[in-house]
Amino acid sequence: MRIVCPFCGERELGEFTYLGDAKSARPAAGxxxxxxxxxxxxxxxxxGPMSEYWYHGGGCRAWLKVARNTLTHEISSVEPAAGVGAKQAAR
Amino acid sequence: MKYSIFSLARAAFSGHKNWQRAWRDATPKSHYDVVVIGGGGHGLATAWFLASEYGIRNVAVLEKGWIGSGNAGRNTTIIRSNYGLPGNTGFYELSMKLWERMEQDLNYNTMVSQRGVINLYHSDAQRDAYARRGNTMRINGIDAELLDLAAVRKMMPFLNFDNARFPVQGGLLQRRGGTARHDAVVWGYAHAASALGVDIIQNCEVTGFVRDGSGKVTGVETSRGRIGAAKVGMAVAGSSSRVAAMAGMRLPIESHVLQAFVSEAIKPLIPNVMTFGAGHFYVSQSDKGGLVFGGDIDGYNSYAQRGNLPVMEDVCEGGMALMPMIGRIRLLRQWGGIMDMSMDGSPIIDKTPVDGLYLNAGWCYGGFKATPGSGLVFAHLLARDEPHKEAARFRLDRFRRGAMIDEKGQGAQPNLH
Structure with a gap:
């Protein structure tokens, strides 16, 4: 598995750390x-196809949102996670 | 048929051509008292304990492939009971005791080898932690010995004791731990369960649950037709969430891939099961001579039964740190299995909110050693509708109650357990 980081290009898996499902949203304080x-x-x-958070700790140290199929490990898209990085990537 | 020295001699004189099948490959009946989904070690053990301990013999085990084709045939065959938390200590020791009598119970050679499990320590702090674990085990009646450097040197003179970064300082030894032949465990339970009337049904994938007006599960839809059941038990490891989803349930489980490795065969080297304490690497040597070893899960959700290279590299680095001389041995095979990683690293054996449906899951990557214990306590739950006393803490609602059994103290991040 390799991940094409939007900031660094194609990098090997060992540079990345996995957080998990990007679908679940933290509930409001109340x-x-x-x-x-x-x-x-x-x-x-x-x-099947899952959206998930990966951290590029061995590269740009950005959080990424990766669409990946858990049955095949096939990655269909990688984009910066919401936040400052996303704005910089769009520039 | 019964295996004995006489049956072996008889078969030898007839050129081993007249062995009977070890178990019946059954076709499904229309209804059973209990249907167990999953023909791995846990499912087959459950069926055997239902028939032998609880007198429930109208039982079917449904397996979507062939029995033992999942994690039961993909693990590193280690058995041990060196746990530290209430709930785990009692349960895994129960399982250890069942390993010790398994071959007599099942009339099957499962090659249980109590060659010892030693966890090496590499720092003063780690020694203290292992001393504490050993004391916890001994308080609970489980054998443990803290070995110093001289004792480890005598036992395993081939280790790289002078590793500058991670010198071996000693180890925590459980002599009763060891290995068992994983395929034989599957076949032994199939053999013994089948003899008591349990139907083992292969190539039979569960595709849905049959439910009555009140929502109670009354059977399963399968690729071989509808099968009715008074009770249905799930023992499907990495597929737990997928099967539970058919009953409209979500579980506190993530499925992750764990790899295992075998080297080419070498002369006898490693006398026990040993683990590297400064990384994550565990190894034993099979009777054929190959080094059987593994390490961490890959760390991302997966149902693919195969892993990636970074973990392979990490595991091999752990092996090299302990035994630099294995660097010239070639890796022979490598494979992956799908682990049902729970939110605290401990299993779940409980009734589900769906009436008639029972859950046995969350074994993370330690399910093999639990096989006999899991079978017994799950059979107890299915037969009596109440938890076995050694599984009373493995409840599905413990996450909501805050009653976690988290050996590593990692919290609800399953890829760190």
């Missing part, structure tokens, strides 16, 4: 216990 529980502990554990 959210119910059920919502927080769901966010922290429950997983869709997708078999």
């Amino acid at each position: 959210a119910s216990e059920d919502e927080v529980f769901d966010y922290v502990y429950m997983r869709d554990n997708v078999a």
Whole structure:
């Protein structure tokens, strides 16, 4: 598996660290216990195309949003995660 | 048939041409008291304990491929009970005790070899941590010995003791730990369960659950037709979330790939199972002579049953740090299995919110050693509708209650367990 970093180009997997599913969003501060529980502990554990966060610690140290198929490891897109990096990439 | 020295001699005199099948390859009936999904070690052990301990013999084990084709045939065959937290200590020691009598129980040679498991330590702090773990084990009636450098040198003179960065200082040894032949464990349970009337049904993929008006599970839809069941147990490891989704459930589980490796065969070298404490590397030597070893999971969600090169490199570096001389041995085979990584690194054996459906999952990458214990406690749950006393903490709702059993203290980040 190689990931094409939008800032650094194609790099080997060892440069990246995995966080997990990018779909789940942190609940608002006033959210119910059920919502927080769901966010922290429950997983869709997708078999197929999944959107996920990777950190390019061995390169530009940007957080990336990668679309990858968990059945085949095929990567269909890589984009900067929301935040300052995304704005710089768009420039 | 019963295996004995006499059956072996008889078969030898007839040129080994008259061995009977070890177990029946059954066709599905329309209804069972219990259907177990998953023909791996855990599923087959569950069926055997249901039949032998709890008197429930109208049982089917459904396997989508062939039995033992998943993680039961993909692990590094290590058995041990060197855990530290309440819940785990009792359960894994129960499992260890069942390993010790497995061959007699099943009338099958599962090649259980109590050659010892030693965890090497490389710093003062790690020695203290291992001393604490060893004490925890001994308080719970589990054998453990803290070895100093001289004792480890005597036991394994071939280690790289003078590694400048990670010198070997000693190790925590569990002599009763060791290895077992993983395929034989699968076949042994199949052999013994089949003899008690359990139907082992291969090439039978579960495609959905049959439910009545109240939502209770009353059977399963499979690639070989509908099969009715009073109770359905899931023992499908890395596929847990996919099967649970058919019943509308989400689980506190992520599926990750773990790789294992075998080198070409060499003369006897490694007398036990040993682990490198400064990285993640565990190794034993098979009876055929190959070094069987592994390390961390790859760390990303996967159902692909294959891994990538960075972890392979990391594992081999761990091996090289301990034994630089293995650098000239060639890697023979490498493969991956799909681990059901739970949110605290410990298993889940419980009823589900869906009536009639029972869950056995979350074994992370330690499921093999748990095989007999898992079978017993899951059979108990299926038969009695209440948890076995040694599995009373492995509840599905423990995450909501904050009653985690987190040996590594990593929190809800499954790829770190």
